[in-house]
Amino acid sequence: MNINTELLHAGVVRDANGATFTPIYQNSAFAQDTAEQMEKIFENKAMGYCYTRVANPTVTAFENRITKLEGGMASIACSSGMAAIMNAVLGLVRSGEEIISSASLYGGTIDLFRDLEEYGITTRYVKNNDWEAIEAAFNEKTRAVFAETIGNPCLDVTDVERLAEIAHAHQVPLILDNTTATVYLFQGLVHGADIVINSSSKYINGNSNSISGVLTYSGSFRFDLEKYGGLSSYKQYGPMAYIAKLRNSFFRDSGACLAPMNAYLNQLGLETLGLRMQRQCENAFELAGWIDQNYTDITVNYPGLVSSPWHEIADRQFTKGYGGILTLRLGSKERAFRFMNALQIPYIVSNIGDTKTLVIHPASTIALHSTQEEREAAGVYEDLVRVSVGIEDVEDLKEDFAQAIAQL
Numbered sequence: 001m002n003i004n005t006e007l008l009h010a011g012v013v014r015d016a017n018g019a020t021f022t023p024i025y026q027n028s029a030f031a032q033d034t035a036e037q038m039e040k041i042f043e044n045k046a047m048g049y050c051y052t053r054v055a056n057p058t059v060t061a062f063e064n065r066i067t068k069l070e071g072g073m074a075s076i077a078c079s080s081g082m083a084a085i086m087n088a089v090l091g092l093v094r095s096g097e098e099i100i101s102s103a104s105l106y107g108g109t110i111d112l113f114r115d116l117e118e119y120g121i122t123t124r125y126v127k128n129n130d131w132e133a134i135e136a137a138f139n140e141k142t143r144a145v146f147a148e149t150i151g152n153p154c155l156d157v158t159d160v161e162r163l164a165e166i167a168h169a170h171q172v173p174l175i176l177d178n179t180t181a182t183v184y185l186f187q188g189l190v191h192g193a194d195i196v197i198n199s200s201s202k203y204i205n206g207n208s209n210s211i212s213g214v215l216t217y218s219g220s221f222r223f224d225l226e227k228y229g230g231l232s233s234y235k236q237y238g239p240m241a242y243i244a245k246l247r248n249s250f251f252r253d254s255g256a257c258l259a260p261m262n263a264y265l266n267q268l269g270l271e272t273l274g275l276r277m278q279r280q281c282e283n284a285f286e287l288a289g290w291i292d293q294n295y296t297d298i299t300v301n302y303p304g305l306v307s308s309p310w311h312e313i314a315d316r317q318f319t320k321g322y323g324g325i326l327t328l329r330l331g332s333k334e335r336a337f338r339f340m341n342a343l344q345i346p347y348i349v350s351n352i353g354d355t356k357t358l359v360i361h362p363a364s365t366i367a368l369h370s371t372q373e374e375r376e377a378a379g380v381y382e383d384l385v386r387v388s389v390g391i392e393d394v395e396d397l398k399e400d401f402a403q404a405i406a407q408l
Contacts, residue, residue: 003183003184003274003320004274004275006068006069007069007270007271007272007273007274008271010065010068010069011064011065011066011067011068011069012061012064012065013061013064021267021268022057022058022061022062022264022267023057023058024058024260024261024264025052025056025057025058025260026260026261027052027056027260028051028052029050029051029052030048030049030050030051032048032050038050044244044248052257052260053252053255053257054247054252054257055247056257056258056260056263058260058263058264059077059257059258059260059263061263061267062077062214062258062263062264062266062267062270063075063076063077063214065267065270066198066200066214066216066270067216069183070183070187070188070189070196070216071187071189071190071218072189072196072216072217072218072219073217073218073219073220073239073240073243074216074217074219074240074243075214075215075216075217076214076215076243076246076247076251077200077212077213077214077257077258077263078212078213078214078215078251078256078257078258079211079212079213079255079256079257079258079259080199080201080211080212080213080256081108081179081197081198081199081200081201081202081211081212081213082108082109082112082199082213083213083254083256084197084198084199084213084214084215085109085112085175085177085197085213085215086112086254086256087215087246087250087251087254087256088175088195088197088215089116089121089144089146089175090250091230091242091245091246091250091251092143092144092173092228092230092242093121093143093144094120094121094143094229094230095119095120095121096120096141097120097121097122097141097142097143098121098122098123098124098139098141098142098143099113099121099122099123099124099142099143099144099145099146100123100124100126100134100137100138100142100144100145100146101113101123101124101125101126101145101146101147102125102126102127102128102146102147102148102151102156102158103125103126103127103128103374103377103378104127104128104148104151104154104156104377104378104379105146105148105151105152105378106148106151106152106153106177106366106378107362107366107367107368107369107370107378107380108366109177110367110369110370110374110378111369111370122141123146124137124142125374125377127377128147128151128154128156128158129156129158129159129162129163129313131162131166134163134166135166138170138172142170142172143172143227143228144172144173144174144175145163145166145167145172145173145174145175146174146175146176146177147160147163147174147175147176147177148176148177148178148179148180149176149177149178149180149181149185149186149188150180150181150303150314150323150325151180151378151379152179152180152325152352152386153325153327153362153366153378153379153380153384153386154378154379154380155301155302155303155308155310155323155325155326155327155379156309156310156379157303157310157313157314157317158176158313159313159317160174160176160186160188160191160192160193160317161191161192163192164191164192164193164194165192167194168192168221171224171227173194173195173221173223174192174193174194174195175193175194175195175196175197176188176193176195176196176197177196177197177198177199178193178196178197178198179197179198179199179202179203179352179353180202180203180323180324180325180352181318181323182198182203182204182273182277183198183273184203184273184274184277184278184320185277185281185318185319185320185321185322185323186317186318189216189218191317193218194217194218194220194221195215195216195217195218196215196216197213197214197215198213198214198215198216199212199213200212200213200214200266201213201351201353202351202352202353203273203276203277203280203324203352203353204266204269204270204273204353205265205266205269205353206269206272206273206276206353206354206355207265207269207354207355208349208351208354209265210261210262210265210266211262212258212262212263212266213258214258217242217243219239219240220239221242223241223242230245231245233245234248276355276391277320277321277324278320278321279391280324280389280390280391281304281320281321281322281323281324282321282394283324283389283390283391283392283394283397284302284304284321284322284323284324284325284326284387284389285302285304285321285322286394287326287387287389287394287397287398287401288300288302288304288305288326289304289305290398291328291401291405292305292307295405297331298328298329298330298331298405299328299329300326300327300328301326301327301328301329301379302322302323302325302326302327303322303323304321304322304323324352324353324388324389325352325386325387325388325389326386326387326389327379327384327385327386327387328384328385328387329381329383329384329385330383330385330408331383332382332383333361333363333364333382333383335383335408336361336382336383336384336385337361338407338408339385339404339405339407339408340359340361340385340404342403342404342407343359343400343401343404344400344403344404345357345392345396345397345400346358346359346387346390346400347359348360350365350366351388352386352388353388354388354390355390355391356390356391356392357387357388357389357390357392357397358387358388358390359385359386359387359388360385360386361384361385361386362380362384362386363375363380363381363382363384367380
């Protein structure tokens with residue numbers, strides 16, 4: 001099936017009562033007919049639901065749809081994108097071990113990795129697609145490689161297949177945050193990633209009404225159980241050992257579960273993901289090119305522009321567009337603020353992927369806690385404005401951006 005048909009039908013289990021959409025099981029706990037049946041569920045010897053912190057039918061329906069779309073073996077939906085990243089990492093990495101990561105990360109992820117340092121987990125940052133630096137960062141403690149498909153807000157594009165080859169040569173998995181690209185533009189697992197993360201609060205949801213995240217595992221990475229000792233207790237689950245470990249330990253015990261209502265709202269958004277992404281990519285491409293051609297004192301960054309250092313990789317990897325985000329450098333923080341305040345259509349919001357156009361000043365918000373070095377590596381500057389382009393008529397956006405730029 002093509003993508004828009006898959007978004008509607010892939011992974012969907014039809015309701016026995018004929019409902020055309022998954023019901024909301026707004027339950028904290030589930031009854032069983034016998035004590036023996038409840039015991040079997042707790043022992044993982046029988047299918048069933050006992051407590052929503054562990055699993056819920058509405059959440060399961062969302063996970064199954066994401067798994068099918070990503071081409072993976074299993075997914076775990078979490079309470080936020082950060083919870084999904086934390087689960088993905090802590091399912092593999094223990095105290096005294098290390099992660100190699102692209103330096104051009106979302107500020108919240110940098111904050112998380114800094115927090116993990118207090119628990120003995122070190123992150124070695126390298127410039128994205130700098131193959132010599134990446135190779136040099138590996139050692140006997142390395143347990144995972146982490147990158148974003150399209151950096152937020154740097155908008156650098158990772159050569160995923162090459163990075164996966166390097167990670168696999170060192171016998172470690174690649175964790176890929178695919179939030180800004182989504183499965184509409186890129187199937188990370190198909191191109192070599194082992195675990196894909198989506199902050200489903202963004203494009204999957206599409207309306208800024210639910211915080212959530214989801215991790216999807218390919219099932220194809222073969223873990224060395226001496227190297228990944230935390231998985232040894234789950235070796236009886238074979239390729240599902242990694243998911244089984246999360247389900248029976250950190251994910252379950254940390255309470256990072258997704259609420260049923262949010263899973264329901266995400267499924268609603270998922271069905272129109274393709275239509276929205278197509279429009280957002282088209283709008284972003286046209287708006288970026290228009291600003292680039294007409295305003296020489298503003299620096300535009302967008303992977304779809306030939307001037308982008310990552311255009312060649314984006315052109316090779318993506319077939320349906322270059323993403324819905326662009327950034328503008330306006331010369332100073334004061335000019336950036338004046339421009340944002342003059343806009344009439346976009347909202348000043350710390351989110352991306354909404355149907356409405358959103359703008360933010362990353363240096364004073366999402367990258368506020370990063371060091372100057374971390375900001376520059378992530379493409380964050382004092383004069384930078386990030387624009388998450390919505391589905392409005394692009395001529396209206398051009399007119400609004402023109403009047404705001406005129407006030408500078």
